[in-house]
Amino acid sequence: MSATANRTDTTYTFGVITPEELDRLSEATSQGSFQQWSGQVRLAKIRGHEAECVGVCDASGNLVTGCVILYLNGRFGADGSVYFGPIGISDDPALLRAITEAIRESARRHHAVSVACWPNVAYRLYSSNGQPDGEPNDALLTGFTDAGWTHGGFHTGYDVVCQWMYVKDLTGITNGKELPGAKLEIRDTDGNLVEGWTSTKTPHTVRGLELEKAYTLTETRAPDGYAEAESIVFKLVQEGTEQVNEVYVKSDDDWVKLDDATVIMQDAPVLDIDKTDIAGNLLPGATLTIRDAGGEVIDTWVTDYKTHSVPISDEFIKLSDSNKEYIYTLTEDAAPAGFEIANSVQFKLETVDDGISLFVRENADAEWTRADKRLIQMIDEATPREETPAPTPTPTPQPTPAATPAPTPAPTPHKVQTLPQTGDGFPLLAIVVVSLASATGIVLLTVKQKNALKETSDEEDADESSDR
Numbered sequence: 001m002s003a004t005a006n007r008t009d010t011t012y013t014f015g016v017i018t019p020e021e022l023d024r025l026s027e028a029t030s031q032g033s034f035q036q037w038s039g040q041v042r043l044a045k046i047r048g049h050e051a052e053c054v055g056v057c058d059a060s061g062n063l064v065t066g067c068v069i070l071y072l073n074g075r076f077g078a079d080g081s082v083y084f085g086p087i088g089i090s091d092d093p094a095l096l097r098a099i100t101e102a103i104r105e106s107a108r109r110h111h112a113v114s115v116a117c118w119p120n121v122a123y124r125l126y127s128s129n130g131q132p133d134g135e136p137n138d139a140l141l142t143g144f145t146d147a148g149w150t151h152g153g154f155h156t157g158y159d160v161v162c163q164w165m166y167v168k169d170l171t172g173i174t175n176g177k178e179l180p181g182a183k184l185e186i187r188d189t190d191g192n193l194v195e196g197w198t199s200t201k202t203p204h205t206v207r208g209l210e211l212e213k214a215y216t217l218t219e220t221r222a223p224d225g226y227a228e229a230e231s232i233v234f235k236l237v238q239e240g241t242e243q244v245n246e247v248y249v250k251s252d253d254d255w256v257k258l259d260d261a262t263v264i265m266q267d268a269p270v271l272d273i274d275k276t277d278i279a280g281n282l283l284p285g286a287t288l289t290i291r292d293a294g295g296e297v298i299d300t301w302v303t304d305y306k307t308h309s310v311p312i313s314d315e316f317i318k319l320s321d322s323n324k325e326y327i328y329t330l331t332e333d334a335a336p337a338g339f340e341i342a343n344s345v346q347f348k349l350e351t352v353d354d355g356i357s358l359f360v361r362e363n364a365d366a367e368w369t370r371a372d373k374r375l376i377q378m379i380d381e382a383t384p385r386e387e388t389p390a391p392t393p394t395p396t397p398q399p400t401p402a403a404t405p406a407p408t409p410a411p412t413p414h415k416v417q418t419l420p421q422t423g424d425g426f427p428l429l430a431i432v433v434v435s436l437a438s439a440t441g442i443v444l445l446t447v448k449q450k451n452a453l454k455e456t457s458d459e460e461d462a463d464e465s466s467d468r
Contacts, residue, residue, distance in 0.1 A: 012094060014102035017055035017066055025055065025066050027090055027196065032122040032206045034194045040068050050078070052109055054102040056095065065089050065099050071110050074463060080107050080115035088120060091139040093146060100147040117149070142352070179267055180221035183321060187216050199223075209234050211245070219266060225356075225374040226267040227309055234263050261407070267387035269356050270309040271317055271349065272375045273330065277339070283380055290317075294325050295378040300333075307375075310348060312356060319356065320348045330376060339380040346377060 021036030028030030034040075044051035055066030065088035071078045086099045086397035107115050124136040130395050145151060185196035186206060195216060197204055208350045209215065214235045222228040247263055248255040275286045289300040290310065298317065299310050310316055318326040331344040348368070358371040 010058050011059050012064075012098040014056045014098045016106070017053045017063065019053055019068070021055065021063055022066050022068060025063050029088045030205065030207075031087040031089070032195070033084045033087075033120060034188075034192060035208070036066075036068055036087050037122075037193075038068075039192065039257050040070065040083075045456065052106050052110065054099075056102060063088075065095060067099070069103060069104070069106055069115065071112055074113070077113040078110055080110070080112045083118035083122040084118055086117065087120060089121065089140075091137075095214065096143045096147040104148075104307045109252055116152070119144075121227055135161035141432075162345075169284050175248055179223055179226065182219055182267065182317050184265070185220060188217070189214050189216075202349065209236055211238050211306070214250070217263060219265060219267070225256075225269060225272065227270045227311065228265050229265050232263060232265060240269050269312045269374070271312060271347075271358065273308045273310065274375065274377045275303040275308075276331075276379055278379055278381055280377075283336055283339070286332055286339075286376070286380065287334040289331050291329050291331070298328065317349060320350045321429075332376065332378060335380055338383055338384055342378050342380050345376060345378060349374070369375050422444045 019041045023038050026037050041051045049073040050085045051068055053066060053068045055063050058064050065086050067082045067085035069080045069088060071080050103115055104136055121140060126132055126133040154441050169328040180200045184199060186192055186194040195206055212235060214233055216233050219229045219232040219427055235248050236245050237248055238245050246259045249258060275283045275288060277283050284304045286303045288303060290298040292298055301308055317328060320326045327346055327348050329344055329346050332341045335341045345360055347358060349356055359368040360371055361368050
C-alpha cells in the first residue's frame with residue numbers, strides 16, 4: 001500500500017489491488033455486483049481501454065473497500081468511471097477519504113482529467129408507486145462531499161448510466177423457509193455471473209437487475225438432505241401508469257406473471273443412502289431395496305460411487321405423524337464380490353422442530369434412534385478368507401553312521417638329520433605376522449576413511465551454515 005489515512009482508532013492503507021482480490025471483496029459484501037469484478041478488467045482490455053483495481057485495508061490488513069476504475073479516452077483526456085462502486089463503503093469519513101485518495105492516485109497514473117462514481121448504496125428508498133419509504137442517507141452523501149467529491153445532482157429516469165435504479169427485494173429466492181447452506185447464482189443470457197451467494201437464514205437481496213432482461217437463477221449445490229432445484233428463468237417488467245415492476249418467470253415458451261412478484265426456489269427434501277465398506281469408502285455393485293411395511297418396493301438400485309437420494313413425498317417416502325406411522329426397511333439383496341450382505345435397517349421420517357428427522361432401528365424389537373442427519377450408511381464387511389492348511393513336512397532320512405576305523409599304531413620315531421634351509425623356504429611365523437599386519441592395515445585404513453568423510457562432511461556443513 002502506498003499511503004495512509006489516519007483515524008483516532010483506525011489506520012487505513014490504500015493502493016493497487018489485484019482483480020482476484022476485488023472478486024473476493026465483491027462476494028463478501030452486499031454492495032458487490034457484476035460491475036465490480038475482474039471480468040470488467042478483462043473486458044476493458046479486449047476493447048482497448050485501461051482499467052485498474054484499487055482498495056483499502058484496515059489496521060489488521062483486511063481488504064474492506066475497493067473498486068475497479070475504467071478509463072475511456074475523452075475529448076480532453078481520459079475519463080475514469082466507477083460503476084456501482086466503490087464497494088464495501090460506509091459513512092465512515094476516514095474510510096471514504098482513504099478510498100478517494102486511492103482513486104485519485106490511480107487517476108494521476110492514468111493521466112485522467114476526471115473520475116465519476118455511482119456507489120451501489122441507496123440514498124433513499126421509494127415504494128413501487130413512487131412514495132418515499134425511509135429517510136435519506138445524508139451522512140453518506142456528506143461523507144463523499146467532505147472527501148472531495150462533487151455531487152452531480154439527482155436524476156429521474158434512466159440515462160446511459162443509471163443514476164438511480166429499481167431494487168427488487170427477492171425475498172424467498174433461496175427458499176420459503178430460508179434454507180441455509182445452498183449455493184446459488186444468477187447469470188445473464190450470455191452466461192455472465194451477475195451474483196453468487198450462499199443462502200443463510202436471512203433473505204438475500206439482489207440489486208442492479210435490468211428491466212426486460214432475462215436472468216437464470218441456478219442452485220449449484222443443495223444443502224445436505226435436499227435435492228438441487230431446477231433452474232428458474234425470470235425477468236423484471238415495468239407495467240402500468242405507476243410504473244410498477246413485476247416479475248415474470250419462463251414456463252416452456254411462455255412468460256408467466258407471478259402473483260406476489262417474488263421468485264421462489266424450493267428445495268425438495270430427500271433421504272440420502274450410502275453403501276460403504278468398513279473404512280467409509282463408497283462401495284459400488286450392491287443391490288439395495290426399500291420396501292414399506294406391506295412389502296411393496298418403494299425404490300431399488302445398484303450402488304455406484306455416488307450417494308443415492310430418495311425423495312420424501314407421497315409418491316416415495318411418506319412422513320409419519322401422530323395419525324399414521326410409515327415404517328420402511330432397507331435391505332441388501334446382493335453384495336459386491338468379496339463382501340458380506342449387511343443386516344437390514346428399519347427407518348421412518350418425522351417432522352421435528354419444523355424439520356424432517358430420521359429415526360432408525362435394527363429390527364421391530366429394537367428402540368428407535370434419532371439420526372444426526374438424514375443419511376443411512378449401510379456398511380459391508382469383507383468376506384473372510386479361508387485359511388489353507390500348511391503341508392506336512394516330509395521327514396529327512398538320517399544317514400547311516402559309518403563304522404569307526406581301528407586306529408593305526410604310531411610308528412616308532414627315528415632320528416632325522418637336520419638339513420640346512422635353502423632360499424625357497426619361508427618361515428610360517430613370518431607369514432602369520434605379515435597376514436596380521438595386512439589385516440590391521442585394512443582396518444586402520446577403513447577407519448581413517450570414515451573419519452575423513454566425517455571431517456569432510458563437518459566442513460561442508462560448516463560451509464553451508466556460514467553461507468546461510
